[in-house]
Amino acid sequence: MIEIKDIYKSFGQNEVLKGISGKFEAGVTNLIIGGSGSGKTTLLKCMIGLHTPEHGSVEYDGREFTKMSFEERIEIRKEIGMLFQGSALFDSMTVEENIMFPLNMFTEQARSEKLDRVNFCLERVNLEGKNKLFPAELSGGMKKRVGIARAIAMNPKYLFCDEPNSGLDPKTSIVIDELIKEITEEYNTTTIVVTHDMNSVMGIGDYIMFLHEGKKFWEGSNKEIAHTDIAELNDFVFASRFMKAAKKNF
Amino acid sequence: MNFTNFGKYILLLKAVFRKPEKFKIYLKAIFQQMDFIGVGSLGLISIISTFIGAVMTLQIAFQLVSDFIPKTIIGSVTRDSSILELSPTISAIVLAGKIGSAISSEIGTMRVTEQIDALEIMGINSPGYLILPKIIAGITMVPLLVIIAMVLSITGGFIGGTLSGAISAAGYIQGITTDFNPYTITVALVKAFVFGFIITSVPAYEGFYVKGGALEVAQASTRAVVVSCITILACDYIVTQLLL
Numbered sequence: 001m002i003e004i005k006d007i008y009k010s011f012g013q014n015e016v017l018k019g020i021s022g023k024f025e026a027g028v029t030n031l032i033i034g035g036s037g038s039g040k041t042t043l044l045k046c047m048i049g050l051h052t053p054e055h056g057s058v059e060y061d062g063r064e065f066t067k068m069s070f071e072e073r074i075e076i077r078k079e080i081g082m083l084f085q086g087s088a089l090f091d092s093m094t095v096e097e098n099i100m101f102p103l104n105m106f107t108e109q110a111r112s113e114k115l116d117r118v119n120f121c122l123e124r125v126n127l128e129g130k131n132k133l134f135p136a137e138l139s140g141g142m143k144k145r146v147g148i149a150r151a152i153a154m155n156p157k158y159l160f161c162d163e164p165n166s167g168l169d170p171k172t173s174i175v176i177d178e179l180i181k182e183i184t185e186e187y188n189t190t191t192i193v194v195t196h197d198m199n200s201v202m203g204i205g206d207y208i209m210f211l212h213e214g215k216k217f218w219e220g221s222n223k224e225i226a227h228t229d230i231a232e233l234n235d236f237v238f239a240s241r242f243m244k245a246a247k248k249n250f
Numbered sequence: 251m252n253f254t255n256f257g258k259y260i261l262l263l264k265a266v267f268r269k270p271e272k273f274k275i276y277l278k279a280i281f282q283q284m285d286f287i288g289v290g291s292l293g294l295i296s297i298i299s300t301f302i303g304a305v306m307t308l309q310i311a312f313q314l315v316s317d318f319i320p321k322t323i324i325g326s327v328t329r330d331s332s333i334l335e336l337s338p339t340i341s342a343i344v345l346a347g348k349i350g351s352a353i354s355s356e357i358g359t360m361r362v363t364e365q366i367d368a369l370e371i372m373g374i375n376s377p378g379y380l381i382l383p384k385i386i387a388g389i390t391m392v393p394l395l396v397i398i399a400m401v402l403s404i405t406g407g408f409i410g411g412t413l414s415g416a417i418s419a420a421g422y423i424q425g426i427t428t429d430f431n432p433y434t435i436t437v438a439l440v441k442a443f444v445f446g447f448i449i450t451s452v453p454a455y456e457g458f459y460v461k462g463g464a465l466e467v468a469q470a471s472t473r474a475v476v477v478s479c480i481t482i483l484a485c486d487y488i489v490t491q492l493l494l
Contacts, residue, residue: 048371070375077373088364102372105271160371 001025002047002158002190007056009039009046016042017053018214026157026190029181029204033195034211035236040194043211044162047192048080049073060158078106081151081189083180085163087143089135089150095122096131099150106154121149125179141172145179152183159184161193165200173197177204196236198243201225210236259455265377266385266451279383287349287384287450288391294348295341295395296402302336303328303403304410311416324417325407325425332403333434334494339486341399342445345392346478350453353384354474357457358467366458381454385447392446393439400438437493444485452478 002024009017016039024030032040045051047058049065058065060076068076089098096118103114122128125145135143144164151159161180165173181204184191193200201208205222212232220228225237238244270276310324357380360366369376404426411417417425453474460470 050367050370074373077371080371080373082368082371084364084368086363088368090365090368091359091363104275105372105374 001061002192003059004043004047005057005059007043007046007053007058009042009051009053016214017046019056020211020214020216021056022209022216022219024190024192025207027185027188028191028206029184030190030192030207030209031195031201031205032192032209032211033201033205033236035196038211039214040196040211041162044160044192044194048082048160049077078102078154079157081154081156081159083144083147083151083159083161083164085166087135087147089143089146091135093134094131095127095133095135095138095146095149098135098146099153102150102154117153118149121153122146124152124183125149126175140167141169141175144168144172144176148176148179148183152187155187156189159189159191161191161195163195163197164193165195165197170199173199174203180204198237198240201237212236255455258459259451262377262381262455262458263451265375266381266454268375268378270378270382271374276379276383279379280386283383283387284391286352287345287387288394291345291348291391291395292398294344295399298340298344299332299337299399299402300406300409302340303332303406303408306331306336306403307407307411307422308414308416311411311414321417321421322425322428324411325422326428327425328407328411328422329404329426329430330434332407333400333438334490335486337399337403338396338438338441338445339482341396342392342442342449342482343479345395345445346449346453346482347475349388350449350474350478351471353450354453354457354471355467357381357454358460358470359457361458361460362463362467377458381451381458384450384454388446388450389443390446392449393442396438396442400435437489440493441486441489444489445482448478448481448485452481 005021007017007020008015020043032043034040042051046053053066056066063076065073065076090101093101099118099121100114103109103117107114118131119128122130125148127142127145127149130142135146138146159180164176164180168176177200180191180193183189193204195201202222205225208220208222208225209216210218210233218228218230218233225233228234307324307328310327314321314324360380366376366380369379408419408422411422412419456470456474456477460466
């Protein structure tokens, strides 16, 4: 479980996060949603230590991450897997080398063991046999899947996904969403997905935190999200014509 | 480089020299960088050094019009200029353009495509992993390249001088072997060591703190070359002042 308490973060005069608290449980898919500029990616970066919040704390199963030194954080970071918006695969490495990279850095396994793990991860994301391809040779959806394979290579306890569906077609988006949900349930990971994709919200949102202008406006599940009377949330959820039409069925 | 940038540069270097996570992986990266910086620049440095030596010999011969000065002095001046100044400094400036821009673009692109964030989230000391192998390769390979540049520059002087008839082969050889002070090699190698550090660390700094996209990466790359060249010239003066 990850718990955040009263997180504040500013960039110069621009106050991006204004006291956000919440709990993200293991084994369920936790979504942070909100419009552009609502602070969701900044919150994610505060949680993983890429930004330092001015106030507040982030706890990983009771271990306070924000107060840890660089060396102390390494132990927690070994338990974190992350899927980036742009996949962030290492260009100069093949798919196999990308997935093997954390194993090379942090384990003493034999090469054959590491290769088995790589092949298992690739199989898990339905990319068997793509070991020797370079990121430039992959489609957007394949890059995301390799990103997931790299994220799960070290058996992470915590999985973070930043806009996993951005730039993908609806069909591939569903594949990625389902993969994230399956991995979360299979390995009991604490999964946090930052998204503004309503398909993801309705499909895999076990727990949803809605941010608006740097504040937490609402939290609940995908079964509850369509039945609130919060104007800001309804504006977000029913912004598309499809969702407006679907509202009649809720 | 203002004081804020200098402070950030020092802090980055502090992070660069943290204990590596796994020395074996760093060692592999060091050899790759040695190949890129050393072997990859050999052709360019060879061509430039040979021509500079040849041109320098012709110009010295052109300026030596007095009959009271022996022609052998052309060889001596070519030798000392090549060893003390031209080989280390010109090589460093050329390498700052070739290697510096590549380092800055590589690290800058990794920054804007979140590859550096990915390293950090994995628990890897990204400055150490990305920059330390480059610095070690720079401080070892640039002195080696400078030694090659010295030899080729003096050889170029021989070829240029004898082909043009500015000096005889025997006269040139007598010139380069007369009153040779081996300490000049030490000074040149100290310069090469310092330049190797600058050529790798300054562009790495510029690339590491890039914010934005392709345009900013290109700007950082240009800035890396300009700042490296100025720093090389300033350090050239300081090292010369201290050692000679």
